[in-house]
Amino acid sequence: MMTLFIESKDNDIKDRWNPATSMMTPATDEIHLWCAHVNLPRIWLDYFRKVLSEDETLRAGRFVRSEDYNRFIVSRGLLRYILGRYLNTPPGDIRFEYNPFGKPECADTHHENPLCFNVSHSGDRVLYGISNQRHIGVDIEKICFMENQDEIVNRFFSQQEIEDYKRLPESLRREAFFNCWTRKESYIKSWGKGMSIELNTFSVSVRSNMTEESILLNDTDGRSEHHMTIRSIPSVDGYVGAVAVEGKNLTYRFWNWEFPMS
Ligand SMILES: CC(C)(COP(=O)(O)OP(=O)(O)OC[C@H]1O[C@@H](n2cnc3c(N)ncnc32)[C@H](O)[C@@H]1OP(=O)(O)O)[C@@H](O)C(=O)NCCC(=O)NCCS
Known part of the structure; x- marks a missing residue:
């Protein structure tokens, strides 16, 4: 499946949304941020649905509103897809563990995996933060x-x-x-x-x-x-x-x- 990486037109601060050519584990002093839309054509929804684990599928099924259901499928499916590219593992094979407060992490089964990540969603955007063994938290909110x-x-x-x-x-x-x-x-x-x-x-x-x-x-x-x-x-239209x-x-x-x- 082809994926495009598009350079942002953001000029507000010195960092910009960049094009990417590969997904290498971040250097220890590097933090990777990914931003995506969650409103996608059916073909992507079907693809991401197939890579979710049993418990994720059960969780998705508990959402009453279809937009919440779709948002969960895409944000979790894309998380698996992105992590899979870093870990060189098929998205469906990624295993998560949860700390006592519900924060997901990559399970120990991903040997010598140095990745830490965090996810946030709001409106029709999802934000991912990825680090190399550094505690990380991200948040995105639609301005309203x-x-x-x-x-x-x-x-x-x-x-x-x-x-x-x-x-x-x-x-x-x-x-x-x-x-x-x-x-x-x-x-x-x-x-x-x-x-x-x-x-x-x-x-x-x-x-x-x-x-x-x-x-x-x-x-x-x-x-x-x-x-x-x-x-x-960097600014994303209507979001902070x-x-x-x-x-x-x-x-x-x-x-x-x-x-x-x-
Ligand atoms: C998880 C929590 C910390 C943030 O939730 P949120 O803002 O509603 O939602 P976000 O979209 O930013 O983040 C949700 C994601 O965070 C991750 N997450 C879940 N529990 C987490 C935790 N304890 N710590 C960090 N990340 C967590 C998950 O990946 C989750 O995504 P998922 O639902 O697809 O699994 C929430 O439990 C919470 O308590 N929020 C505090 C709300 C508040 O009063 N804020 C005041 C700020 S002034």
Whole structure:
């Protein structure tokens, strides 16, 4: 099956969505990010359905809405396809294990496998982050109007984030909200402990166009001593995203995954 890798037209920050020629295991200081659409022609849905495991097929069958069903099939199927290319393993042979909080990882059966990954989906996009033995978390959110935005800020953001958010003019607050949300979520997901990490025990910048060094402002629980980095992904139409990863001074590579439409 042919796959196309398309260069992004993003110019907002120095990193761009790039063309790719091969899928090599990332170097230890390299982070790979993949972004894809989940609304695909039937042929792809049928292909991905066939590579899912029994438990994944059961899980898919529990979705009531067809768009949720399709989104799960494509995002999980494509995850298998991408990991399979890195591991040189057929997508259907990939085995996952789950930590006690539900974070999927490659099972030990993939010998000497150094890959860590994380997945996020929102709207019709899915984002994958892949590292070489580094804890990683990703989050993507479709920017939308939220009636209770200020209420969520007051409830979930840290004191510093609340103050920074409220200092911004109204016109910048929606973007600030999604910046903060995705950065916090990616950080939580990198630790893989779900909501057992309290959201107000660390602060991130709410501003756009930040450098990675200045996004994680502090972590009062001392987790930042592990030298975590949080950064935004290049812009995707109508979406905001972030990646949190263990380490500093890393190199990020971004790819769009585009499917032939027939
Ligand atoms: C998994 C979790 C951490 C994020 O879920 P989400 O934002 O709804 O969904 P996303 O699309 O970003 O991520 C889902 C993917 O994360 C992965 N995942 C599941 N559990 C995970 C965990 N404990 N840690 C990291 N990743 C996890 C899975 O691959 C999952 O994909 P799948 O459903 O296809 O298997 C969720 O359990 C959660 O608790 N979210 C917190 C919500 C919140 O209040 N955020 C406030 C931010 S200010």
